[in-house]
Amino acid sequence: MTSAIALEHVTRTFRNGAGVFDLDLSVHPGEVVALVGLNGAGKSTLMRVMLGMLRPHAGDARLAGSLLNKAPSGEWRRVGHLVDYPLAYPELTAQRNLELSARLRGVVDVDDAIARILSEFALEEYAGRKVRALSLGNRQRVGLAAALQHSPRVIVLDEPTNALDPAGVIRLRESLLRRAAAGTAVLVSSHHLDEVARIAHRIVVMNAGRLIGSLDPSIPDIEHAFFETVRLDDEKGAR
């Protein structure tokens, strides 16, 4: 099966020597892959390379089998992502922001898509408010709504539960599980190990810019397994 999105031997470093090194990672349609790692491990950098926001120094990034710079625009329209900050114009209302982002993605029935996503993320009462006047969590909900309203076939979310309240976390979990069950490929990073264990088919561990192994989401003490994996890798590096 062609990967929905993939990195092959990707390296991208920064001037200070940090970055990501020789990464291989594929996410297939219908699969939820969680990316976990300590602060600075390289999760956001990996996602930025995967989305074409950073050009790799070595290796290839692919979308639906095509190199990113050759992927048809129709494939890009089927990508939904939230990396870094929610992409919203603060002076416009939540509704207007969703409308603009839906049009950019070629959504046909914009009103219908917005009504659905507002309900999915319980944003109806905030639709008419300017984004700058929303709470952090509600701004995050608007960012997620903008990333998901066009029913993407590939979803990449960097720490999407940041600032969400428990109800928001549950809504997002249900949304991602439903989308994956319908064939969408999902890559999500998080520091909440128990939460990702609930939704991920695979949990991939990053440390110091490398992928160092995977964790079985069904194991009982996922936090212990995570720290043990990182500790063993650090010990190897120190030898």
Ligand SMILES: Nc1ncnc2c1ncn2[C@@H]1O[C@H](COP(=O)(O)OP(=O)(O)OP(=O)(O)O)[C@@H](O)[C@H]1O
């Ligand atoms: N633009 C940049 N210039 C220099 N170094 C950078 C840049 N972006 C990231 N880095 C470095 O690359 C490494 C990986 O950062 P990255 O943000 O990908 O980690 P992360 O796993 O997403 O961390 P966190 O969990 O804190 O969000 C870090 O050491 C970071 O300081």
